[in-house]
Amino acid sequence: MIQPKYHVFICTSCRVNGQQKGFCHSKGAVDLVQRFMEEIDDRGLSDDVMITNTGCFGICEKGPVVVVYPEAVWYGNVTDDDVERIFDEHFEGGTPVKDLQI
Secondary structure, three states, X not given: OOOOOEEEEEEOOEOOOOOEOOXXXXXXXXXXXXXXXXXXXXXXXOOOEEEEEEOOOOOHHHOOOEEEEOOOEEEOOOOHXXXXXXXXXXXXXXXXOHHHEO
């Protein structure tokens, strides 16, 4: 079993019935998941970073919401443009991106 260094949870507003609708979904969270996965592939970090899409975290006004474990770092209003910074600074640099944290 792979033991990733980081486990990333991204709210895609997934409902129990499998439908995706809601604030994070309407703000492009599904595309954000894809962007994270592409960055993992581009950087060869498939053993270090694992992505899981989730249901609502309950702070929709901060969405899309991304949570990174094991540090329990919460990022809000994440855009495609922020993904590279998260990889550069947090996953590869070891320091969470302060201005994105909630």
